[in-house]
Amino acid sequence: xxxxxxxxxAGWPLPRLGCNCEICTSEDQKDRRLRPSLLVNDFxxxxxxxxxxxxxxxxxxxxxxxxxxxxxxxxxxxxxxxDLSHIYxxxxxxxxxxxxxxxxxxxxxxxEEKLKVFAPHEVINGIKKHFEFVxxxxxxxxxxxxxxxxxxxxxxxYFEVEHTKRPCFGIKIKGEKLISYIPDFKKISKPxxxxxxxxxxxxxxxxxxxxxxxVFSHISVIDAISLARELKPKKVxxxxxxHMTGRHKDLEEFVQEKGGPxxxxxxxxxxxNL
Numbered sequence: 001x002x003x004x005x006x007x008x009x010a011g012w013p014l015p016r017l018g019c020n021c022e023i024c025t026s027e028d029q030k031d032r033r034l035r036p037s038l039l040v041n042d043f044x045x046x047x048x049x050x051x052x053x054x055x056x057x058x059x060x061x062x063x064x065x066x067x068x069x070x071x072x073x074x075x076x077x078x079x080x081x082x083d084l085s086h087i088y089x090x091x092x093x094x095x096x097x098x099x100x101x102x103x104x105x106x107x108x109x110x111x112e113e114k115l116k117v118f119a120p121h122e123v124i125n126g127i128k129k130h131f132e133f134v135x136x137x138x139x140x141x142x143x144x145x146x147x148x149x150x151x152x153x154x155x156x157x158y159f160e161v162e163h164t165k166r167p168c169f170g171i172k173i174k175g176e177k178l179i180s181y182i183p184d185f186k187k188i189s190k191p192x193x194x195x196x197x198x199x200x201x202x203x204x205x206x207x208x209x210x211x212x213x214x215v216f217s218h219i220s221v222i223d224a225i226s227l228a229r230e231l232k233p234k235k236v237x238x239x240x241x242x243h244m245t246g247r248h249k250d251l252e253e254f255v256q257e258k259g260g261p262x263x264x265x266x267x268x269x270x271x272x273n274l
Contacts, residue, residue: 052080073126
């Protein structure tokens with residue numbers, strides 16, 4: 001089972017334009033972050049932010065997307081549908097063109113099929129509000145939170161989390177290993193905690209380090225470490241790293257000191273083979 005972090009920033013990429021802070025001036029490539037997105041087993045995309053075309057382009061020959069899951073309909077998680085529409089719309093591929101239009105090296109295994117998007121009703125409606133004209137290129141399949149469904153050899157479960165007034169969800173993926181992906185949240189109810197308890201890999205919101213400069217509607221890394229201890233995963237990775245956290249190297253040392261050796265900071269391009 002393979003997990004690839006395509007992007008690990010919060011709502012805006014790092015470094016930020018015009019900023020001279022220690023994160024934005026860092027020469028460490030791990031401090032360069034695009035909007036959050038995850039690729040599972042080279043066929044399942046989770047979240048489609050505005051950097052998606054840039055994130056997928058280097059992988060054009062290998063991964064072959066078959067399905068998309070969306071945690072919530074905020075712009076940093078769905079604006080990539082404009083790019084997905086271009087990639088998968090067979091009517092926009094002029095004959096004789098090369099891989100720019102993916103005519104020969106399409107991500108889709110069956111070019112004639114629309115890309116499947118699995119998400120709760122509220123998330124699907126939010127996506128359609130962002131995009132009036134491109135959504136006809138996709139096969140939207142509504143899911144019910146807390147009810148599992150099968151996708152290839154994976155079992156998928158959406159579970160509700162508290163983020164903003166707009167509905168937001170975490171996603172549990174059960175294959176050879178058990179993964180829970182929760183990039184945006186402030187609180188998680190007891191029933192939702194029970195769904196993602198004792199997983200092999202827990203991927204959590206890391207928008208801010210502590211209460212100082214804490215991003216509205218996001219848990220802090222310090223509080224998330226305490227929550228993770230209760231959920232008892234084997235490993236924890238923080239994603240959705242914001243501008244009020246710190247350099248990757250310092251953050252990695254911090255979470256291991258406070259949480260233990262199983263706590264880590266994700267970075268763009270990180271690949272986990274489970």
